[in-house]
Amino acid sequence: MVxxxxxxxxxxxxxxxxxxxxxxxxxxxxxxxALWRPDWIALTLIYWVIALPHRIGMVAAWLVGLLVDVLExxxxxxxxxxxxxxxxxxxxxxxxxxxxxxxQQSLTxxxxxxxxxxxxxxxxxxxxxxxxxxxxxxxxSMTSALLWPLVFVCLRFCRRSFNVG
Amino acid sequence: MGLALLSLVLMFADSRFDFxxxxxxxxxxxxxxxxxxxxxPSRTSDAFHNFFKTRTDLEDDNLRLQDEMLMLQFKLQKLDxxxxxxxxxxxxxxxxxxxxxxxxxxxxxxxxxxxFSKRVIINKGSNEGVFIGQxxxxxxxxxxxxxxxxxxxxxxxxxxDPLHATPVQVNRNGLRAIAAGTSDIxxxxxxxxxxxxxxxxxxxxxxxxxLDQRLPAGYPVGVVSSVKNDPGQSFAxxxxxxxxxxxRSRNVLLLFxxxxxxxxxxxxxxxxxxxxxxxxxxxxxxx
Numbered sequence: 001m002v003x004x005x006x007x008x009x010x011x012x013x014x015x016x017x018x019x020x021x022x023x024x025x026x027x028x029x030x031x032x033x034a035l036w037r038p039d040w041i042a043l044t045l046i047y048w049v050i051a052l053p054h055r056i057g058m059v060a061a062w063l064v065g066l067l068v069d070v071l072e073x074x075x076x077x078x079x080x081x082x083x084x085x086x087x088x089x090x091x092x093x094x095x096x097x098x099x100x101x102x103x104q105q106s107l108t109x110x111x112x113x114x115x116x117x118x119x120x121x122x123x124x125x126x127x128x129x130x131x132x133x134x135x136x137x138x139x140x141s142m143t144s145a146l147l148w149p150l151v152f153v154c155l156r157f158c159r160r161s162f163n164v165g
Numbered sequence: 166m167g168l169a170l171l172s173l174v175l176m177f178a179d180s181r182f183d184f185x186x187x188x189x190x191x192x193x194x195x196x197x198x199x200x201x202x203x204x205x206p207s208r209t210s211d212a213f214h215n216f217f218k219t220r221t222d223l224e225d226d227n228l229r230l231q232d233e234m235l236m237l238q239f240k241l242q243k244l245d246x247x248x249x250x251x252x253x254x255x256x257x258x259x260x261x262x263x264x265x266x267x268x269x270x271x272x273x274x275x276x277x278x279x280x281f282s283k284r285v286i287i288n289k290g291s292n293e294g295v296f297i298g299q300x301x302x303x304x305x306x307x308x309x310x311x312x313x314x315x316x317x318x319x320x321x322x323x324x325x326d327p328l329h330a331t332p333v334q335v336n337r338n339g340l341r342a343i344a345a346g347t348s349d350i351x352x353x354x355x356x357x358x359x360x361x362x363x364x365x366x367x368x369x370x371x372x373x374x375x376l377d378q379r380l381p382a383g384y385p386v387g388v389v390s391s392v393k394n395d396p397g398q399s400f401a402x403x404x405x406x407x408x409x410x411x412x413r414s415r416n417v418l419l420l421f422x423x424x425x426x427x428x429x430x431x432x433x434x435x436x437x438x439x440x441x442x443x444x445x446x447x448x449x450x451x452x
Contacts, residue, residue: 005319019199026278027203031350031412062168069193071199072278073286073313073320076185077175086169127180128328129282137281
Protein backbone atom coordinates (compact mmCIF):
# COMPACT_ATOMS: atom_id res chain seq x y z
CA MET A 1 0.00 0.00 0.00
CA VAL A 2 1.10 3.56 -0.66
CA UNK A 3 2.64 5.23 2.33
CA UNK A 4 0.97 8.64 2.27
CA UNK A 5 2.81 10.23 5.18
CA UNK A 6 6.24 9.01 4.09
CA UNK A 7 8.98 10.96 2.40
CA UNK A 8 8.82 11.22 -1.36
CA UNK A 9 10.99 8.77 -3.24
CA UNK A 10 12.63 9.32 -6.61
CA UNK A 11 10.70 12.45 -7.51
CA UNK A 12 13.35 13.16 -10.15
CA UNK A 13 11.74 10.48 -12.36
CA UNK A 14 8.59 12.61 -12.49
CA UNK A 15 10.59 15.75 -13.28
CA UNK A 16 12.56 13.93 -15.96
CA UNK A 17 9.42 12.53 -17.59
CA UNK A 18 7.91 16.03 -17.67
CA UNK A 19 11.10 17.47 -19.18
CA UNK A 20 11.01 14.75 -21.83
CA UNK A 21 7.36 15.54 -22.55
CA UNK A 22 8.28 19.23 -22.84
CA UNK A 23 10.95 18.47 -25.41
CA UNK A 24 8.50 16.30 -27.38
CA UNK A 25 6.01 19.15 -27.24
CA UNK A 26 8.33 21.65 -28.94
CA UNK A 27 10.52 19.48 -31.15
CA UNK A 28 10.11 20.85 -34.70
CA UNK A 29 7.93 18.64 -36.92
CA UNK A 30 6.48 19.16 -40.41
CA UNK A 31 3.44 21.42 -40.65
CA UNK A 32 0.99 18.69 -41.69
CA UNK A 33 2.05 16.66 -38.67
CA ALA A 34 1.88 19.58 -36.23
CA LEU A 35 -1.92 19.37 -36.08
CA TRP A 36 -1.63 15.76 -34.96
CA ARG A 37 0.93 16.37 -32.22
CA PRO A 38 -0.48 14.93 -28.99
CA ASP A 39 -0.47 17.01 -25.82
CA TRP A 40 2.48 15.17 -24.28
CA ILE A 41 2.73 17.36 -21.19
CA ALA A 42 -0.96 16.97 -20.27
CA LEU A 43 -0.74 13.19 -20.81
CA THR A 44 2.30 12.85 -18.57
CA LEU A 45 0.87 15.12 -15.91
CA ILE A 46 -2.49 13.28 -15.86
CA TYR A 47 -0.70 9.96 -15.49
CA TRP A 48 1.22 11.17 -12.44
CA VAL A 49 -1.92 12.65 -10.90
CA ILE A 50 -3.72 9.33 -11.27
CA ALA A 51 -0.75 7.30 -10.06
CA LEU A 52 0.42 9.52 -7.19
CA PRO A 53 -2.45 11.87 -6.26
CA HIS A 54 -0.82 12.66 -2.91
CA ARG A 55 2.37 13.93 -4.59
CA ILE A 56 1.28 15.53 -7.85
CA GLY A 57 -1.77 17.72 -7.49
CA MET A 58 -3.16 21.02 -8.60
CA VAL A 59 -0.24 23.17 -7.40
CA ALA A 60 2.28 21.06 -9.31
CA ALA A 61 0.05 21.19 -12.38
CA TRP A 62 -0.17 24.98 -12.11
CA LEU A 63 3.61 25.35 -11.89
CA VAL A 64 4.13 23.03 -14.85
CA GLY A 65 1.54 25.02 -16.79
CA LEU A 66 3.34 28.28 -16.09
CA LEU A 67 6.56 26.79 -17.48
CA VAL A 68 4.66 25.55 -20.54
CA ASP A 69 3.39 29.07 -21.15
CA VAL A 70 6.92 30.42 -21.28
CA LEU A 71 8.10 27.40 -23.27
CA GLU A 72 5.49 27.78 -25.99
CA UNK A 73 5.23 31.56 -25.81
CA UNK A 74 1.51 31.56 -25.02
CA UNK A 75 -0.38 33.91 -22.71
CA UNK A 76 1.13 33.68 -19.23
CA UNK A 77 -1.20 31.67 -16.98
CA UNK A 78 -3.22 30.06 -19.77
CA UNK A 79 -1.71 26.58 -19.69
CA UNK A 80 -1.38 26.97 -15.92
CA UNK A 81 -5.12 27.23 -15.37
CA UNK A 82 -5.95 24.62 -18.02
CA UNK A 83 -3.54 22.03 -16.62
CA UNK A 84 -4.71 22.81 -13.11
CA UNK A 85 -8.33 22.15 -14.10
CA UNK A 86 -7.30 18.91 -15.84
CA UNK A 87 -5.48 17.91 -12.66
CA UNK A 88 -8.57 18.79 -10.60
CA UNK A 89 -10.81 16.56 -12.70
CA UNK A 90 -8.21 13.78 -12.66
CA UNK A 91 -7.96 14.10 -8.86
CA UNK A 92 -11.69 13.70 -8.41
CA UNK A 93 -11.80 10.77 -10.82
CA UNK A 94 -8.56 8.94 -10.04
CA UNK A 95 -10.13 6.08 -8.08
CA UNK A 96 -12.56 5.33 -10.89
CA UNK A 97 -9.94 5.90 -13.60
CA UNK A 98 -7.71 3.21 -12.09
CA UNK A 99 -10.55 0.70 -12.45
CA UNK A 100 -11.39 1.62 -16.04
CA UNK A 101 -10.45 -0.49 -19.07
CA UNK A 102 -7.90 1.12 -21.43
CA UNK A 103 -10.69 2.10 -23.83
CA GLN A 104 -12.70 3.83 -21.09
CA GLN A 105 -9.53 5.56 -19.90
CA SER A 106 -8.79 6.78 -23.42
CA LEU A 107 -12.28 8.20 -23.77
CA THR A 108 -11.92 10.05 -20.46
CA UNK A 109 -8.57 11.41 -21.61
CA UNK A 110 -10.20 12.55 -24.86
CA UNK A 111 -12.76 14.53 -22.87
CA UNK A 112 -10.17 15.91 -20.43
CA UNK A 113 -7.66 17.09 -23.02
CA UNK A 114 -10.37 18.15 -25.47
CA UNK A 115 -11.94 20.40 -22.83
CA UNK A 116 -8.53 21.89 -22.07
CA UNK A 117 -7.81 22.55 -25.75
CA UNK A 118 -11.21 24.16 -26.15
CA UNK A 119 -10.52 26.46 -23.22
CA UNK A 120 -7.13 27.42 -24.68
CA UNK A 121 -8.80 28.06 -28.02
CA UNK A 122 -11.46 30.27 -26.46
CA UNK A 123 -9.00 32.41 -24.53
CA UNK A 124 -6.67 32.74 -27.51
CA UNK A 125 -9.55 33.70 -29.78
CA UNK A 126 -10.79 36.24 -27.22
CA UNK A 127 -7.36 37.89 -26.96
CA UNK A 128 -6.77 37.77 -30.71
CA UNK A 129 -3.87 35.30 -30.51
CA UNK A 130 -5.57 32.67 -32.64
CA UNK A 131 -7.74 33.45 -35.61
CA UNK A 132 -8.27 29.91 -36.85
CA UNK A 133 -11.91 29.51 -37.83
CA UNK A 134 -12.20 25.72 -37.60
CA UNK A 135 -12.04 22.99 -35.00
CA UNK A 136 -8.76 21.48 -36.25
CA UNK A 137 -7.29 21.81 -32.75
CA UNK A 138 -9.49 18.90 -31.65
CA UNK A 139 -7.36 16.49 -33.72
CA UNK A 140 -4.56 16.80 -31.19
CA SER A 141 -6.79 15.61 -28.33
CA MET A 142 -7.78 12.58 -30.41
CA THR A 143 -4.17 11.55 -31.01
CA SER A 144 -3.57 12.13 -27.30
CA ALA A 145 -6.39 9.71 -26.47
CA LEU A 146 -5.06 7.15 -28.96
CA LEU A 147 -1.57 7.33 -27.48
CA TRP A 148 -2.75 7.25 -23.86
CA PRO A 149 -2.40 3.45 -23.41
CA LEU A 150 1.19 3.65 -24.64
CA VAL A 151 2.04 6.57 -22.37
CA PHE A 152 0.34 4.80 -19.48
CA VAL A 153 2.33 1.58 -19.94
CA CYS A 154 5.65 3.40 -20.39
CA LEU A 155 5.20 5.62 -17.34
CA ARG A 156 3.92 2.73 -15.20
CA PHE A 157 7.06 0.82 -16.15
CA CYS A 158 9.19 3.81 -15.11
CA ARG A 159 7.29 4.22 -11.85
CA ARG A 160 7.64 0.55 -10.90
CA SER A 161 11.27 0.12 -11.88
CA PHE A 162 12.37 3.27 -10.05
CA ASN A 163 9.92 2.74 -7.20
CA VAL A 164 8.63 6.30 -7.40
CA GLY A 165 6.38 7.29 -4.53
CA MET B 166 -8.74 28.51 -6.06
CA GLY B 167 -6.17 31.19 -5.28
CA LEU B 168 -3.98 29.88 -8.06
CA ALA B 169 -6.90 29.92 -10.51
CA LEU B 170 -7.52 33.55 -9.64
CA LEU B 171 -3.82 34.30 -9.99
CA SER B 172 -3.71 32.78 -13.47
CA LEU B 173 -6.75 34.78 -14.52
CA VAL B 174 -5.02 37.95 -13.35
CA LEU B 175 -1.80 36.87 -15.09
CA MET B 176 -3.63 36.23 -18.37
CA PHE B 177 -5.38 39.58 -18.21
CA ALA B 178 -2.18 41.44 -17.38
CA ASP B 179 -0.22 39.60 -20.07
CA SER B 180 -2.71 40.44 -22.77
CA ARG B 181 -3.12 44.12 -21.80
CA PHE B 182 0.18 45.33 -20.35
CA ASP B 183 3.78 44.41 -20.92
CA PHE B 184 5.32 44.38 -17.44
CA UNK B 185 5.02 40.58 -17.29
CA UNK B 186 7.80 40.46 -19.86
CA UNK B 187 10.22 40.53 -16.89
CA UNK B 188 8.52 37.52 -15.25
CA UNK B 189 8.67 35.62 -18.52
CA UNK B 190 12.30 36.67 -18.90
CA UNK B 191 13.33 34.99 -15.65
CA UNK B 192 11.19 31.87 -16.08
CA UNK B 193 12.76 31.51 -19.53
CA UNK B 194 16.12 30.78 -17.86
CA UNK B 195 14.64 27.49 -16.64
CA UNK B 196 12.95 26.70 -19.93
CA UNK B 197 15.62 27.59 -22.50
CA UNK B 198 17.57 24.30 -22.04
CA UNK B 199 14.47 22.47 -23.30
CA UNK B 200 14.59 24.43 -26.55
CA UNK B 201 18.26 23.57 -26.91
CA UNK B 202 17.49 19.89 -26.27
CA UNK B 203 14.66 19.88 -28.81
CA UNK B 204 17.05 21.34 -31.37
CA UNK B 205 19.68 18.69 -30.66
CA PRO B 206 18.52 15.95 -33.11
CA SER B 207 18.61 18.25 -36.14
CA ARG B 208 21.94 19.69 -35.07
CA THR B 209 23.52 16.26 -34.63
CA SER B 210 22.23 15.13 -38.01
CA ASP B 211 23.73 18.27 -39.55
CA ALA B 212 27.04 17.56 -37.86
CA PHE B 213 26.82 13.94 -39.03
CA HIS B 214 26.26 15.04 -42.63
CA ASN B 215 29.17 17.47 -42.46
CA PHE B 216 31.47 14.86 -41.01
CA PHE B 217 30.79 12.29 -43.70
CA LYS B 218 30.92 14.57 -46.71
CA THR B 219 33.18 13.21 -49.39
CA ARG B 220 36.09 15.12 -50.81
CA THR B 221 34.44 15.42 -54.24
CA ASP B 222 31.31 16.86 -52.62
CA LEU B 223 33.40 19.45 -50.87
CA GLU B 224 35.27 20.32 -54.06
CA ASP B 225 31.98 20.68 -55.92
CA ASP B 226 30.63 22.89 -53.16
CA ASN B 227 33.75 24.98 -53.21
CA LEU B 228 33.59 25.52 -56.98
CA ARG B 229 29.92 26.38 -56.82
CA LEU B 230 30.44 28.84 -53.98
CA GLN B 231 33.35 30.52 -55.76
CA ASP B 232 31.18 30.92 -58.86
CA GLU B 233 28.40 32.36 -56.78
CA MET B 234 30.76 34.73 -55.00
CA LEU B 235 32.11 35.99 -58.32
CA MET B 236 28.60 36.67 -59.56
CA LEU B 237 27.64 38.43 -56.33
CA GLN B 238 30.79 40.58 -56.37
CA PHE B 239 30.03 41.55 -59.93
CA LYS B 240 26.55 42.62 -58.89
CA LEU B 241 27.89 44.41 -55.84
CA GLN B 242 30.21 46.55 -57.97
CA LYS B 243 27.22 47.92 -59.81
CA LEU B 244 25.27 48.26 -56.58
CA ASP B 245 28.01 50.30 -54.92
CA UNK B 246 27.98 52.70 -57.81
CA UNK B 247 24.17 52.97 -57.76
CA UNK B 248 24.17 53.39 -54.02
CA UNK B 249 26.60 56.27 -54.19
CA UNK B 250 24.62 57.86 -56.97
CA UNK B 251 21.41 57.43 -55.04
CA UNK B 252 22.96 59.12 -52.05
CA UNK B 253 24.16 62.08 -54.14
CA UNK B 254 20.69 62.48 -55.62
CA UNK B 255 19.11 62.27 -52.20
CA UNK B 256 21.49 64.94 -50.91
CA UNK B 257 20.46 67.14 -53.83
CA UNK B 258 16.87 66.65 -52.76
CA UNK B 259 17.85 67.41 -49.16
CA UNK B 260 16.34 64.10 -48.12
CA UNK B 261 17.88 62.17 -45.28
CA UNK B 262 19.59 59.12 -46.58
CA UNK B 263 19.19 55.93 -44.63
CA UNK B 264 22.57 54.54 -43.75
CA UNK B 265 22.93 50.84 -44.26
CA UNK B 266 22.07 48.48 -41.49
CA UNK B 267 24.31 46.18 -39.53
CA UNK B 268 23.22 42.57 -39.38
CA UNK B 269 24.02 39.90 -36.84
CA UNK B 270 23.65 36.26 -37.70
CA UNK B 271 21.31 34.04 -35.67
CA UNK B 272 20.00 30.52 -35.95
CA UNK B 273 16.50 29.17 -35.68
CA UNK B 274 15.97 27.00 -32.59
CA UNK B 275 12.40 25.98 -33.23
CA UNK B 276 8.95 27.19 -34.06
CA UNK B 277 5.77 27.63 -32.12
CA UNK B 278 4.18 24.20 -31.45
CA UNK B 279 0.80 25.73 -32.24
CA UNK B 280 0.36 25.24 -36.01
CA PHE B 281 -1.86 28.32 -36.30
CA SER B 282 0.59 30.72 -34.73
CA LYS B 283 3.51 31.57 -36.99
CA ARG B 284 6.27 32.33 -34.57
CA VAL B 285 9.83 31.05 -34.38
CA ILE B 286 12.44 31.10 -31.66
CA ILE B 287 16.04 32.08 -32.40
CA ASN B 288 19.27 31.54 -30.50
CA LYS B 289 20.10 35.19 -29.72
CA GLY B 290 18.61 37.06 -26.79
CA SER B 291 19.06 40.14 -24.68
CA ASN B 292 22.65 39.08 -23.96
CA GLU B 293 23.42 39.90 -27.60
CA GLY B 294 21.48 43.15 -27.54
CA VAL B 295 18.34 41.88 -29.27
CA PHE B 296 15.39 44.21 -28.68
CA ILE B 297 11.64 44.05 -29.17
CA GLY B 298 10.59 45.20 -32.63
CA GLN B 299 13.91 44.30 -34.21
CA UNK B 300 13.53 43.28 -37.88
CA UNK B 301 14.62 39.78 -38.87
CA UNK B 302 15.51 38.85 -42.46
CA UNK B 303 16.91 35.84 -44.25
CA UNK B 304 18.91 35.67 -47.48
CA UNK B 305 15.78 36.23 -49.58
CA UNK B 306 13.70 38.80 -47.75
CA UNK B 307 11.95 40.02 -44.62
CA UNK B 308 10.97 37.30 -42.15
CA UNK B 309 9.38 39.17 -39.27
CA UNK B 310 10.17 41.04 -36.09
CA UNK B 311 11.17 40.22 -32.53
CA UNK B 312 8.23 40.23 -30.11
CA UNK B 313 9.66 38.65 -26.96
CA UNK B 314 13.23 38.76 -25.68
CA UNK B 315 14.69 36.26 -23.25
CA UNK B 316 18.27 36.07 -21.95
CA UNK B 317 19.57 33.59 -24.54
CA UNK B 318 16.68 33.28 -27.00
CA UNK B 319 13.98 35.42 -28.51
CA UNK B 320 10.65 34.93 -30.25
CA UNK B 321 10.11 36.27 -33.75
CA UNK B 322 6.63 36.96 -35.12
CA UNK B 323 6.69 36.03 -38.82
CA UNK B 324 5.13 38.39 -41.38
CA UNK B 325 2.53 35.74 -42.27
CA ASP B 326 1.08 35.57 -38.74
CA PRO B 327 -2.47 36.95 -38.69
CA LEU B 328 -1.35 39.42 -36.00
CA HIS B 329 1.32 40.93 -38.24
CA ALA B 330 0.90 43.56 -40.93
CA THR B 331 3.74 44.91 -43.03
CA PRO B 332 3.63 48.27 -44.83
CA VAL B 333 4.83 47.57 -48.36
CA GLN B 334 5.41 49.30 -51.65
CA VAL B 335 5.20 47.84 -55.15
CA ASN B 336 8.69 47.93 -56.63
CA ARG B 337 7.43 48.66 -60.14
CA ASN B 338 5.37 51.79 -59.50
CA GLY B 339 5.78 52.75 -55.84
CA LEU B 340 2.16 52.01 -54.90
CA ARG B 341 1.78 51.66 -51.14
CA ALA B 342 -0.27 48.99 -49.40
CA ILE B 343 -0.40 46.88 -46.26
CA ALA B 344 0.42 43.19 -46.44
CA ALA B 345 -1.28 41.33 -43.60
CA GLY B 346 -0.70 37.76 -42.52
CA THR B 347 -3.48 35.21 -42.86
CA SER B 348 -4.86 32.48 -40.65
CA ASP B 349 -4.11 30.08 -43.48
CA ILE B 350 -1.89 27.26 -42.28
CA UNK B 351 0.49 27.90 -45.20
CA UNK B 352 2.67 30.97 -45.35
CA UNK B 353 0.74 33.57 -47.30
CA UNK B 354 0.05 37.31 -47.22
CA UNK B 355 -2.96 39.38 -48.30
CA UNK B 356 -2.91 42.98 -49.45
CA UNK B 357 -5.54 44.85 -47.48
CA UNK B 358 -7.87 47.58 -48.73
CA UNK B 359 -6.45 47.89 -52.23
CA UNK B 360 -9.05 49.25 -54.63
CA UNK B 361 -10.03 47.22 -57.69
CA UNK B 362 -8.56 49.81 -60.03
CA UNK B 363 -5.12 49.81 -58.40
CA UNK B 364 -2.24 48.95 -60.72
CA UNK B 365 -1.06 45.65 -59.25
CA UNK B 366 -0.28 42.64 -61.42
CA UNK B 367 0.69 39.07 -60.77
CA UNK B 368 4.47 38.90 -60.42
CA UNK B 369 4.89 42.37 -58.92
CA UNK B 370 7.60 42.52 -56.30
CA UNK B 371 6.77 44.11 -52.95
CA UNK B 372 9.36 45.72 -50.69
CA UNK B 373 9.01 47.26 -47.24
CA UNK B 374 8.07 50.93 -47.39
CA UNK B 375 9.47 51.82 -43.98
CA LEU B 376 6.43 53.95 -43.18
CA ASP B 377 5.88 52.15 -39.88
CA GLN B 378 9.18 53.65 -38.61
CA ARG B 379 10.14 50.22 -37.42
CA LEU B 380 10.97 47.95 -40.36
CA PRO B 381 13.64 49.50 -42.58
CA ALA B 382 12.65 50.42 -46.14
CA GLY B 383 13.62 48.49 -49.22
CA TYR B 384 13.72 44.86 -48.06
CA PRO B 385 11.86 42.36 -50.26
CA VAL B 386 8.62 41.12 -48.71
CA GLY B 387 6.98 39.02 -51.40
CA VAL B 388 5.72 38.54 -54.91
CA VAL B 389 2.07 38.96 -55.92
CA SER B 390 0.79 35.50 -56.73
CA SER B 391 -2.84 36.17 -57.61
CA VAL B 392 -5.12 39.15 -58.16
CA LYS B 393 -8.88 38.60 -58.11
CA ASN B 394 -11.40 41.34 -58.71
CA ASP B 395 -14.81 40.38 -57.44
CA PRO B 396 -17.33 42.98 -58.69
CA GLY B 397 -19.36 42.46 -55.51
CA GLN B 398 -16.46 43.48 -53.27
CA SER B 399 -15.15 47.00 -52.89
CA PHE B 400 -11.53 45.86 -52.60
CA ALA B 401 -9.40 43.55 -54.69
CA UNK B 402 -8.39 40.15 -53.34
CA UNK B 403 -4.62 40.06 -53.74
CA UNK B 404 -2.48 37.19 -52.49
CA UNK B 405 1.25 37.47 -51.96
CA UNK B 406 3.85 34.73 -51.62
CA UNK B 407 6.56 35.79 -49.16
CA UNK B 408 10.08 36.10 -50.56
CA UNK B 409 11.78 34.86 -47.41
CA UNK B 410 11.87 31.11 -47.01
CA UNK B 411 9.77 31.21 -43.86
CA UNK B 412 9.44 27.44 -43.49
CA ARG B 413 12.96 26.54 -44.62
CA SER B 414 15.50 29.13 -43.51
CA ARG B 415 17.63 28.13 -40.59
CA ASN B 416 20.10 31.01 -40.75
CA VAL B 417 18.56 34.40 -40.20
CA LEU B 418 19.91 37.93 -39.80
CA LEU B 419 18.97 40.37 -37.07
CA LEU B 420 19.10 43.96 -38.29
CA PHE B 421 20.52 46.73 -36.15
CA UNK B 422 19.69 49.91 -38.00
CA UNK B 423 22.22 52.68 -37.60
CA UNK B 424 20.01 55.06 -35.68
CA UNK B 425 18.70 52.47 -33.30
CA UNK B 426 21.45 51.25 -31.03
CA UNK B 427 25.09 52.00 -31.48
CA UNK B 428 25.76 50.28 -28.19
CA UNK B 429 24.22 47.02 -29.35
CA UNK B 430 26.19 47.23 -32.54
CA UNK B 431 29.42 47.73 -30.64
CA UNK B 432 28.55 44.81 -28.39
CA UNK B 433 27.86 42.63 -31.41
CA UNK B 434 31.20 43.57 -32.90
CA UNK B 435 33.18 42.83 -29.79
CA UNK B 436 31.32 39.60 -29.21
CA UNK B 437 31.82 38.09 -32.59
CA UNK B 438 34.62 39.67 -34.54
CA UNK B 439 33.64 38.30 -37.90
CA UNK B 440 30.11 37.64 -36.86
CA UNK B 441 28.84 41.16 -37.40
CA UNK B 442 28.35 41.67 -41.11
CA UNK B 443 28.33 45.09 -42.65
CA UNK B 444 26.33 45.45 -45.77
CA UNK B 445 28.62 48.03 -47.35
CA UNK B 446 32.12 49.22 -46.55
CA UNK B 447 30.88 52.81 -46.80
CA UNK B 448 29.39 52.65 -43.33
CA UNK B 449 32.83 51.99 -41.95
CA UNK B 450 34.12 55.25 -43.40
CA UNK B 451 31.36 57.25 -41.76
CA UNK B 452 31.95 56.14 -38.23
